[in-house]
Amino acid sequence: MLWALPAPASAQVEFLQRCSQDSLDAYQAEQRINWARRCALNLHTSGPQDFFATGEPYAGGSGGPTLFDYLDDRYASRSYTGSYERLINTRYRYNLFLSSGGPTTQSRDPLNSWKWTKSLNYKRPRPMYPTFGSTNNIATAVLLKPSTNPADCNLYDAQGSASDTFHVLGFCTASCYTPEQKVLFPEGYQSIVEAADARRPTMMTLTPDALLGDIQVMENDVHSYIAELRDGEHVIFEIRTASGGLLRLTDEHPVVLGGGQLAQARTLQVEQELIREDGSLDSIVSVDKTTHHGKVYNLQPQTTDRVSNLLIAQGYVVGSARFQNDDIGYINRIILAGAIPDEVIPR
Numbered sequence: 001m002l003w004a005l006p007a008p009a010s011a012q013v014e015f016l017q018r019c020s021q022d023s024l025d026a027y028q029a030e031q032r033i034n035w036a037r038r039c040a041l042n043l044h045t046s047g048p049q050d051f052f053a054t055g056e057p058y059a060g061g062s063g064g065p066t067l068f069d070y071l072d073d074r075y076a077s078r079s080y081t082g083s084y085e086r087l088i089n090t091r092y093r094y095n096l097f098l099s100s101g102g103p104t105t106q107s108r109d110p111l112n113s114w115k116w117t118k119s120l121n122y123k124r125p126r127p128m129y130p131t132f133g134s135t136n137n138i139a140t141a142v143l144l145k146p147s148t149n150p151a152d153c154n155l156y157d158a159q160g161s162a163s164d165t166f167h168v169l170g171f172c173t174a175s176c177y178t179p180e181q182k183v184l185f186p187e188g189y190q191s192i193v194e195a196a197d198a199r200r201p202t203m204m205t206l207t208p209d210a211l212l213g214d215i216q217v218m219e220n221d222v223h224s225y226i227a228e229l230r231d232g233e234h235v236i237f238e239i240r241t242a243s244g245g246l247l248r249l250t251d252e253h254p255v256v257l258g259g260g261q262l263a264q265a266r267t268l269q270v271e272q273e274l275i276r277e278d279g280s281l282d283s284i285v286s287v288d289k290t291t292h293h294g295k296v297y298n299l300q301p302q303t304t305d306r307v308s309n310l311l312i313a314q315g316y317v318v319g320s321a322r323f324q325n326d327d328i329g330y331i332n333r334i335i336l337a338g339a340i341p342d343e344v345i346p347r
Contacts, residue, residue, distance in 0.1 A: 013199045013201055013222050013223070013224065013225065019131045019228075020228065020232040021143060022131045022143065022172065023172075024129055026125065026126055028129075029126070029127040029129040029172075030096065031150070032129040032130065032146070033095045033127055033129050033130070034092075035146055035153075036081065036092075036129075037080070037081075037089075037091075037092045037115075038111070038153075039080050040070070040072040040079075040080035040081055040088050041088060041111065041113050042111070043153055044071075044074040044078070044080065045070050045071065045072070045074070045088075048111065048112040048114075051068040051069060051070050051113075052068065052069060052070075052071070053066045053068060054066055054069050054090075058105060058106050059104055059105050067089070067104060067106055067114075067116060068089070068106065068114040069087050069088060069089045069090055069114075070087075070089065070113065070114075071086055071088070072087075073086050077164075077165040077166075077167075078165060078167075079166070079167055079168055080130070080153075080168070081130070082130075083136055083167060083168060089114065089116045092115075092116065093116045093117075093118070094128070095124075095127055095128045095129065095130070095171060096123065097117075097122050097123055097124060098118075098122045098124055099304070100304040101122055102119055102121065103118070103119075104116050104117070104118055124325060125325070126173065126324070128171040128172065128173050128325070129171065129172050130170075131143070131168070131169050131170055131171070131172050132144040132145070132155050133167055133169040134157070134163050134165055134166065135165065136167040136169070138170070141169060142157050142158075142163070143230075144157055144163050144166050173226055173321065173324070173325050176249055176250045176253035176297070176298040176321070176324070177192045177248070177249065177250075177296060177297050177298060177313065178236060178248045178292050178297075179191060179192060179193035179294065179295060179296075179297060180193070181247070181248055181249075181313055182313065182314055183195060183312065183313045184203070184277070184311065184312035184313070185200055185203050185204060186202055186203075186204060186219050192298075192299070192313075193295075193297055195225070195299070196225040196297050196299070199225070200222060201221065201222055202219050202220060202221055202222060203220055203222050203299060203301060203311060204218070204219060204220065204311065204312060205217065205218060205220040205308045205310060205311045205320070206218075206307050206311070206317070206336075207308065208303070208305050208307050208308045209307070210307055210310075210336065211336070211337055212260050212336055213279050214279065215275070215278065215279040215317065217277075217312065218308070220301040220302065220308060221301060221302040221303075222299055222300070222302070223300045223301055223302045224299065224300050224321070225297065225298070225299050226297060226298040226321055227295055227297050228294075228295035228296055228297075230295075231293065231294050231295055232293070232294075232295075233291055233292075233293050234292045234293075234294075234296050235251050235289065235290075235291060236249065236250060236289075236290050236292045237249055237251060237265040237268070237287060237288070237289055237290075238286075238288045238289075238290055239255075239265065239268055239274075239286075239287055240285050240286045240287075240288075241274060241282040241285060241316075242282055242283045242285050243276075243282050245276075245282060245314060245316065246314065247265070247274075247313065247314050247316060247318075248292070249265040249318075250265065250296055251264065251265055252265070253265045253298075253318065253319075254318060254319030254323040255268065255274065255317075255318050255319070256274070256275050256310060256317040256318060256319065256335065256336055257272055257273060257275070258272070258273030258274065258281045259334065260334045260335060261333060261334045261335065262323060262333060262334075262335045266289075268287050269284065269287065270284050270286060270287060271283055271284065272284050274316045274317070275316065275317040275336075276315055277315050277317070282316070298320070298321040299321060300321040300322050301320060304322070307335065307336060309323065310335070310336065317336070
């Protein structure tokens with residue numbers, strides 16, 4: 001069957017989850033993503049020919065001239081792909097591959113269904129895998145997990161009972177800030193938890209052409225907020241500076257040092273310098289490892305270039321969630337360049 005693509009939903013701020021109670025490594029995450037796709041196709045569609053043309057051009061493989069997708073919409077009370085559009089191949093590609101860069105190809109999988117892929121160069125270092133609950137209410141849902149048998153498409157509670165209903169509660173990724181930490185928004189600083197609860201649609205980030213010594217910011221659309229699914233225990237690094245500033249971050253949170261390089265919070269040392277909102281430098285005077293019980297949060301702008309994924313938290317230039325997921329390879333690299341001195345510019 002060939003269906004027309006449903007009209008796209010209006011843009012919404014996505015809310016992703018950090019899932020310490022359903023934590024998977026990259027290999028396990030990819031297995032979960034493949035399992036969810038296979039189960040959705042097998043149980044929630046009418047078979048390999050139950051596809052529709054998306055209108056998105058394909059870059060090779062078979063079946064063109066458009067990419068084909070499937071809907072995970074047979075049951076309102078069961079979903080392997082999400083709560084809204086339920087597009088099986090679209091969700092599979094987004095969870096496993098970087099959204100920016102690289103053409104998408106399609107071919108038939110072993111079950112004869114159309115499957116999308118990209119070059120391995122565009123694979124996410126940390127795939128975004130679904131986590132499930134008995135209802136679509138995060139606050140009250142019972143956490144559900146697949147069994148270790150990849151052929152079993154049921155989802156089970158902690159007692160080993162299969163649930164008749166299951167919903168995707170979110171897609172698991174990394175988070176960073178403790179709730180009280182303040183991030184710069186167009187209206188000024190606001191705690192990350194208040195901004196996430198309000199689903200603030202815009203944030204302030206550096207401009208793509210910002211430089212060391214010339215920090216410029218702009219209003220940017222929020223792509224997603226990220227929060228812990230449930231309260232948990234987290235290792236936190238408290239970074240204090242000579243001016244009296246304080247950052248409280250999870251261990252892998254990216255911070256920009258005075259030379260423009262990106263570093264994880266757990267690697268910061270006394271006497272290193274952070275960059276303030278006005279471009280001035282502020283020396284670290286102490287780094288203390290502690291714990292936080294509760295939720296941690298993060299956010300990510302719509303833009304994908306490196307510099308506009310730098311934002312201002314507690315008055316300092318730090319990295320967005322993109323540098324913990326899609327662009328984790330940029331850790332320890334210079335991300336914010338200095339201006340070229342006039343004397344070296346050819347005349």
